[in-house]
Amino acid sequence: MADVSNEEILKGLGEIVEEVAGVAADDVSLEKSFVDDLDIDSLSMVEIAVQAEDKFGVKIPDDELANLKTVNDAVEYVSKNG
Amino acid sequence: MTSTRPTLRLNPVVAATRILGVGSVRPERVVTNDELAQTMDTNDEWIRERVGIIERRFAGEDEKLVDMAVTAGSKALADSGLAPSDIDSVIVANCTMPSPIPNAAAQVADRIGIAASGAFDLNAACAGFCYALGVASDLIKAGSAGRTLVIGAEKLSDWLDKTDRSTAIIFADAAGAAVVGPAEQPEIGPVVWGSAGDLVDTIYMREHKYLYQEGQAVFRWATTQIAPIALRAIEAAGLQPADIDVLIPHQANLRIVEAIAKRLRASGGRADMVVADDIIYSGNTSSASIPMALDHMRAAGRVHRGDVALLVGFGAGLSYAGQVVILP
Ligand SMILES: CC(C)(COP(=O)(O)OP(=O)(O)OC[C@H]1O[C@@H](n2cnc3c(N)ncnc32)[C@H](O)[C@@H]1OP(=O)(O)O)[C@@H](O)C(=O)NCCC(=O)NCCS
Numbered sequence: 467m468a469d470v471s472n473e474e475i476l477k478g479l480g481e482i483v484e485e486v487a488g489v490a491a492d493d494v495s496l497e498k499s500f501v502d503d504l505d506i507d508s509l510s511m512v513e514i515a516v517q518a519e520d521k522f523g524v525k526i527p528d529d530e531l532a533n534l535k536t537v538n539d540a541v542e543y544v545s546k547n548g
Numbered sequence: 549m550t551s552t553r554p555t556l557r558l559n560p561v562v563a564a565t566r567i568l569g570v571g572s573v574r575p576e577r578v579v580t581n582d583e584l585a586q587t588m589d590t591n592d593e594w595i596r597e598r599v600g601i602i603e604r605r606f607a608g609e610d611e612k613l614v615d616m617a618v619t620a621g622s623k624a625l626a627d628s629g630l631a632p633s634d635i636d637s638v639i640v641a642n643c644t645m646p647s648p649i650p651n652a653a654a655q656v657a658d659r660i661g662i663a664a665s666g667a668f669d670l671n672a673a674c675a676g677f678c679y680a681l682g683v684a685s686d687l688i689k690a691g692s693a694g695r696t697l698v699i700g701a702e703k704l705s706d707w708l709d710k711t712d713r714s715t716a717i718i719f720a721d722a723a724g725a726a727v728v729g730p731a732e733q734p735e736i737g738p739v740v741w742g743s744a745g746d747l748v749d750t751i752y753m754r755e756h757k758y759l760y761q762e763g764q765a766v767f768r769w770a771t772t773q774i775a776p777i778a779l780r781a782i783e784a785a786g787l788q789p790a791d792i793d794v795l796i797p798h799q800a801n802l803r804i805v806e807a808i809a810k811r812l813r814a815s816g817g818r819a820d821m822v823v824a825d826d827i828i829y830s831g832n833t834s835s836a837s838i839p840m841a842l843d844h845m846r847a848a849g850r851v852h853r854g855d856v857a858l859l860v861g862f863g864a865g866l867s868y869a870g871q872v873v874i875l876p
Contacts, residue, residue, distance in 0.1 A: 507597065507598065508598075508764065509598055509764075509767055509803050512764055512767050512768050512771070513771060513807065515768075516768060516771070516772055528762075528764045528765055528768065531764075
């Protein structure tokens with residue numbers, strides 16, 4: 467998204483992750499892996515993707531979602547496709 | 549030449565309908581997650597966390613879909629206090645008969661002793677019970693049917709590849725039923741239904757043999773598209789989300805059930821709304837899941853006569869349907 471900085475995307479993503487999976491938003495930092503570090507499973511990832519789509523106006527199909535391993539992957543994806 | 553066309557007479561209309569009784573049956577044999585883990589790469593913890601199922605039931609070779617439908621239907625009839633001769637129509641929602649002919653409904657009617665009944669099967673997969681309840685209610689209101697036995701019955705275990713861990717851990721066998729009849733006051737609200745045939749490839753029978761599904765696509769659809777249908781059903785009945793005492797979504801996956809409940813609460817649904825979780829000990833039994841959950845919740849004293857319940861079914865097709873009912 468041209469008009470939204472990566473910091474803002476990260477902050478928004480943190481809020482979504484906290485809401486969906488109960489992980490503190492502050493723990494959602496770029497280097498973290500959703501599954502291994504934040505303990506978020508594949509179905510919670512779908513719920514996070516759905517909310518991210520609403521919040522950032524992006525499309526995150528299931529096959530793209532599978533490639534978003536780290537928080538940084540997600541921020542980059544939103545930044546490029548928003 | 550002027551012709552005078554005769555005017556056809558119509559049946560007297562009936563103002564309203566209600567549920568008069570419910571019943572259900574599960575096969576005897578309990579199948580635990582540990583048992584499934586012996587034949588496929590899965591485990592108890594994973595199934596509990598992702599799907600919410602602790603155990604399910606599989607029918608034996610000689611326990612057919614029709615047998616379960618007869619048992620559930622007879623129990624619903626007994627619960628209503630009516631005799632077979634008081635019923636004139638039977639609808640069996642199902643999608644797992646062994647072959648397309650014969651249907652289930654005519655045999656079920658005959659075996660319960662409902663003579664010469666109007667009888668047909670209805671296939672809207674896991675949305676089947678809500679579709680059938682809507683159809684029954686409207687047939688009664690139009691005067692086409694009198695008291696009607698509505699059954700959801702499935703033997704999904706016949707259609708599972710027991711090595712496919714995306715289906716074999718979820719689906720199970722059961723039947724649930726309701727007796728529907730005329731009423732003074734409406735106790736069955738308008739059905740809100742629809743379909744999304746563009747997503748047909750996400751759940752279907754592979755090689756006319758095995759149920760196949762794209763789990764994540766179905767999960768995404770169900771967790772986003774079903775709560776809005778539920779809200780439309782509430783609105784169609786002239787109610788508000790806060791009026792709903794009991795939420796009984798199709799028992800597809802406990803995570804989907806919870807997501808629907810969360811969205812309803814975010815739209816004004818009450819925190820103390822009772823939410824069906826029958827999947828835990830029954831698995832996903834497609835068209836049987838909603839009437840069976842209702843029956844179990846009543847037996848457990850979790851819901852009561854007069855409670856306002858929202859039913860919503862969804863599944864292959866993709867198809868969905870929901871309505872508000874007052875519990876018997
Ligand atoms: C079927 C369903 C449980 C699969 O869950 P999922 O998270 O989408 O499964 P995935 O295939 O993405 O796999 C996620 C991980 O769990 C593993 N896994 C998948 N199925 C598994 C199983 N039965 N047991 C153990 N592990 C399993 C996968 O190997 C994968 O692990 P990895 O990330 O380490 O490779 C889920 O998608 C679902 O319930 N969807 C809704 C379906 C539904 O309700 N249908 C009925 C409609 S009426």
